[in-house]
Amino acid sequence: MAIKGVLFDFSGTLFRIESSESWLRAVLTKSGVALPEPDLVRAAQQLESAGALAGGAFPTGPLPDDLAALWAVRDRTAEAHRAAYTGLSRQVRLPDPGLHDALYDRHMTPAAWQPYPDTAEVLGALRERGVAVGVVSNIGWDLRPVFRDHGVDPYVDAYVLSYEYGIQKPDTRLFALACEALGVGPRDALMVGDDRRADGGAADLGCAVYFVEHRLVTERPDGLRPVLDLLG
Known part of the structure; x- marks a missing residue:
């Protein structure tokens, strides 16, 4: 048929989706936050391992207990999706806590x-x-x-x-x-x-x-x- x-x-x-390093670099630049190059590369690798970039790699290790159930239904609502991915992002220490929401916002842009x-x-x-x-x-x-x-x-x-x-x-x-x-x-x-x-x-x-x-x-x-x- x-x-x-x-x-x-x-x-x-x-x-x-863009690479984790490109993603983080774009957000740092827009936010005016400076991060030494070795620290930037390290943070990007940690974000990737955490599975924090939607459309990128899945988490490489067990999910935190408070995120496991949310992860399973993350695509059912906009709220669950943001909470799941920013929750994973927050497993990685960044210079400014506001960067986690900025990273999520970046991944929704056509440029990403x-x-x-x-x-x-x-x-x-x-x-x-x-x-x-x-x-x-x-x-x-x-x-x-x-x-x-x-x-x-x-x-x-x-x-x-x-x-x-x-x-x-x-x-x-x-x-x-x-x-x-x-x-x-x-x-x-x-x-x-x-x-x-x-x-x-x-x-x-x-x-x-x-x-x-x-x-x-x-x-x-x-x-x-x-x-x-x-x-x-």
């Missing part, structure tokens, strides 16, 4: 994200072929400005974001909402993502699923192009 709609994950699929090299090409090709495109993301904030700023919003027909519905992947209800928004049945849809557990939940609804690798932008120049070959 020909695919009539393609659902894409956001982070690690269409876009990639970069599209993969073939994102615009693939989304544009789908639009030319008349294939509906949706973005289905576990997230705690509105990512639409990121798409607009990088010029790919015109290719997206619908955004289905977990925090707007109180449902997070792999719950099939989120994928069902996305299919409904695109006006296609699950068996006429393809889900493209990087997380086999979260994005793989679309298969339980009857969608076809294709996985890409969550890698640096420079390391994955054409990971999305095979999607065009799967349309049938």
Whole structure:
């Protein structure tokens, strides 16, 4: 059966977040806080290990007891998302306590994200072929400005974001909402993502699923192009 709609994950699929060091450096510069270079690099590494950068690496060790339950439902509301990530950030000592909220705010800006090299090409090709495109993301904030700023919003027909519905992947209800928004049945849809557990939940609804690798932008120049070959 020909695919009539393609659902894409956001982070690690269409876009990639900046490095932890770039993230911290940008916030320090904007805040006017000076930190010796060795201390900056060390703090960035600690933030990465803590999993404090949403869209970056997951925590490398056990979560603090007060954050473990929140982490499991972090994408259901904007409040839970901010609390979870700023809570992880606060495990790392920084010169000013206000930097933890500033770091969270930074990760929501278009400047913190970069599209993969073939994102615009693939989304544009789908639009030319008349294939509906949706973005289905576990997230705690509105990512639409990121798409607009990088010029790919015109290719997206619908955004289905977990925090707007109180449902997070792999719950099939989120994928069902996305299919409904695109006006296609699950068996006429393809889900493209990087997380086999979260994005793989679309298969339980009857969608076809294709996985890409969550890698640096420079390391994955054409990971999305095979999607065009799967349309049938």
